[in-house]
Amino acid sequence: MATISPFMALRPQAVYADKMLSLQSLTRDLNPNGRIAQHLDHDFISGSQSNTRILDNLQRMMRSGELYLEDKPCMFVYEITENGNVQTGLWTLTDLKDYDQGLIKTHEAALHCSTGDLINYRAEVGLEGAPVLLTHRPSAVIKSLLYRFRQEEADSVYYANKVFHRIWAVYDIHSIRQISRCFADLQAVYLVDGHHRMSAAINYRVLRKKNRCETGEFDLISSFYMSSEQLRVKEYHRLVFPHKDIEIDLVFKELKKIFSVTRSIRNELVIPYKKSDFGMFIAGKWYNLMYKQKDGSRVADTALLQEQVLKPMFKINDPGRDPNLVTIGGADALEVLQEQLHLHPLAIGFTLTAMTTEQIIETAQQEILLPPRSTWIEPRIPFGIILRKIEADLSLKYEILSD
Secondary structure (H helix, E strand, O other), X not given: OOOEEOEOEEEEOHHHHHHHHOOOEEOOOOOEEOHHHHHHOOOOXXXXXXXXXXXXHHHHHHXXXXXXXXXXXXXXXXXXXXXXXXXXXXXXXXXXXHHHOOOEEEOEOOOHHHHHHHHHHHHHOOEEOOOEEEEEOOOHHHHHHHHHHXXXXXXXXXXXXXXXXXXEEEOOHHHHHHHHHHHXXXXXXXXXXXXXXXXXXXXXXXHHHHOOOOOHHHHEEEEEEEEHHHOEEEOEEEEEOOOOOOOHHHHHHHHHHHEEEXXXXXHOOOOOOOOOEEEEEEOOEEEEEEEOOHHHHHOOHHHHHHHHHHHHHHOOOOOOOOOOEEEEEOOOHHHHHHHHHHHOOOOEEEEOOOOOHHHHHHHHXXXXXXXXXXXXXXXXXXXXXXXXXXXXOHHHHHHHHOO
């Protein structure tokens, strides 16, 4: 079951949109974002007054006409086309009570380091510039419904970074009710991206209740729903900067207890293609690691690597907090990993295979939480293509900080 509702969206004016969404720089996870993100996303603006500056930027962009507010609540059918691959889903609001009731299932822990900043951003700015990504098992009814809307001419078409974005706004009450009923019939939905944003929204809602404040609009979160058959899951590799000098012979001695370890022919990059297989780069050489234990098929590779290698051998006890562990995902992940290994000769790299969408769903069903950034999932929706503004509450924020 998914409890969804329409919302009054902030959107970029069509005449500015392509430029505002176009690639200006890259975030740390290689997700391309443009001018809107640089002015409104907390990842791009740091400092003690960062949220005040973001609010000033938002007000200026609204006054200039770069952003406008829809005149009525609506849902959006959103289609993204990249390299000939078309992905379509529904952009709407989700009631956070679904999460409380266990109707939204998750497979991955949130990064601790970003949740606190996002709580303050939510409190002081009240802006959702990108949705959390939720998936569900294929539904013929929902697929048919979204297809019907896409037969009409799109309300907005943007092109940025070699990607087409098409948006159909759904305003009429009859269609919104029909969509809502279809999503209410889903047995379960699964959070596959935006875990830190979901965590921040949940935690801020708890804090408002603690301070006897109405939760109101903070009960809802901007969400994009896409059928699991359309998701694309890619690898998320690991780069370790050892806490101290390591004894390579001892590392191999421990590895060989649980892995079959072989040198890469001609020292070529190892790209594993089978579950429980890994590539490892250490001391200038690539190795194949093949897990020998029988439990490998029951454990996700990121969890297996964490528990069998990173934690006992490299003292990475908390992968969500440890600065000596770097995760690298996306289209250029292998290239970036090799660049980092070249720049940092003492670093150790691990390459992994990608999970399947079915493995992700099964992990969530079993209520297993994998280490943060276990899965790189596409689409990666650019910040600012559709925004949601919530009324900020600065006084509550300061009460919270004083607790």
